[in-house]
Amino acid sequence: MSYLAELLSHAEVEKFEGMEKLILDLWKEREKRNILTVAAINDWEISKVIAELDKINQMKMDNHTPLQQALADIYEAPWEDPIRQKSAKTGIILTHSSQFYGGNSYL
Helix, strand or coil, X not given: CCHHHHHHXXXXXXXXXHHHHHHHHHHHHXXXXXXXXXXXXXXXXXXXXXXXXXXXXXXXXXXXXXXXXXXXXXXXXXXXXXXXXXXXXXXXXXXXXXXXXXXXXXX
């Protein structure tokens, strides 16, 4: 099946919602396995395991971005200045490379 034919097969809202449910169910199953693995390694109490598993079941995907807003964000992104994130300093001083080949430069 070609990629376009596969996309067309998911074009109906009913099919999309079914695929969304399938993907969420697979995600929940993976998360359940991850929680049980971590719980076994760290010897969690049963109540903590149950609480973590309940969090997975209570998650809802209600934070959908409107399509018009998402398209506008993507359209405007190339002309926006990137957000600079501050981070911890490493202490590494970058100097001109010629100083490393015969100069007496210390870091």
